[in-house]
Amino acid sequence: MISNEDIIRLQLVNGLGRKTISKILSYIENKNLKLNNFSDIVKLLKDMDIKRLKIDLEKIESNVSEILECCNKNKFKIIGIYDDDYPKRLNEIEDRPLILYVDGHEDLLHYNSNIAIVGSRNPSQEGYEISSIFAEKLTEEHCCIVSGFASGCDEAAHNGCLQAKGRTMAVIPSGHLQVLKNNKALYNMIILNGGVVVSELPPNAKAEKHAFIDRNRVIAALSEGVIVIEGGQKGGTSHTVKFANAYSRPVAYTSSLSGMEQTTIFNSEIEVIDSFDKLIKFKNKSCKKVLDKAVSQ
Numbered sequence: 001m002i003s004n005e006d007i008i009r010l011q012l013v014n015g016l017g018r019k020t021i022s023k024i025l026s027y028i029e030n031k032n033l034k035l036n037n038f039s040d041i042v043k044l045l046k047d048m049d050i051k052r053l054k055i056d057l058e059k060i061e062s063n064v065s066e067i068l069e070c071c072n073k074n075k076f077k078i079i080g081i082y083d084d085d086y087p088k089r090l091n092e093i094e095d096r097p098l099i100l101y102v103d104g105h106e107d108l109l110h111y112n113s114n115i116a117i118v119g120s121r122n123p124s125q126e127g128y129e130i131s132s133i134f135a136e137k138l139t140e141e142h143c144c145i146v147s148g149f150a151s152g153c154d155e156a157a158h159n160g161c162l163q164a165k166g167r168t169m170a171v172i173p174s175g176h177l178q179v180l181k182n183n184k185a186l187y188n189m190i191i192l193n194g195g196v197v198v199s200e201l202p203p204n205a206k207a208e209k210h211a212f213i214d215r216n217r218v219i220a221a222l223s224e225g226v227i228v229i230e231g232g233q234k235g236g237t238s239h240t241v242k243f244a245n246a247y248s249r250p251v252a253y254t255s256s257l258s259g260m261e262q263t264t265i266f267n268s269e270i271e272v273i274d275s276f277d278k279l280i281k282f283k284n285k286s287c288k289k290v291l292d293k294a295v296s297q
Contacts (some may be wrong), residue, residue, distance in 0.1 A: 081099075117147055120153055138279065221243070
């Protein structure tokens with residue numbers, strides 16, 4: 001079995017992406033290879049003749065030491081795919097994160113009432129208020145609110161949950177130490193109130209363009225259902241919906257979405273939540289689906 005440290009080393013190899021690393025790890029598992037250290041892994045990479053790799057062992061070791069030291073100093077937990085506490089919901093998706101960096105209460109990664117609330121970074125006043133109010137109401141129903149820690153609807157959802165003295169999960173597209181200064185207060189409130197901040201990037205990694213889409217697949221995978229407040233056809237919200245559909249997570253949108261958004265982003269089978277009763281019904285349906293699956297297994 002490959003250690004978390006060696007998985008991180010693989011991620012630091014120039015030319016290796018997440019999907020290729022996953023294939024390498026699957027190959028090692030299927031062949032039941034015994035690899036004692038990273039040098040053995042490097043030899044395997046050369047034997048596999050993977051193209052365009054640049055392996056600077058000295059730089060990799062320096063970076064790994066820096067990551068581990070930073071996590072230890074800041075009490076960030078590292079959870080890898082071979083760990084017992086790796087979330088089962090993430091194991092169910094094909095493109096799962098190989099490593100999670102976690103600050104706060106990791107038990108929420110396994111909680112069975114996670115509902116995501118997502119939407120535009122620039123919502124209308126109505127959309128912002130709905131995001132906050134829905135989060136508050138779901139928190140009263142013992143849900144953990146999952147969102148992406150962005151401005152707008154995400155921020156409103158996190159704050160609504162905190163207002164109701166609940167626990168919320170923020171999935172971020174950067175390392176924990178690269179959170180913007182104006183978001184630091186919200187970050188601290190999430191942790192202080194028993195929530196969790198999750199990233200698949202090491203603490204000092206900056207948010208690259210692709211990381212926002214990667215984050216959205218994690219939001220969808222860790223949630224029992226996804227509620228869309230406001231979002232554009234080409235924005236991050238549409239990616240979250242696509243991932244939710246791929247992972248068989250129920251999706252609902254609110255009446256604050258315009259007719260154009262409803263018809264261009266989502267299919268007609270996705271339900272509309274325009275009352276607290278429908279909100280609770282969606283929550284119950286989403287969470288019951290997970291419980292039914294657990295019982296069947």
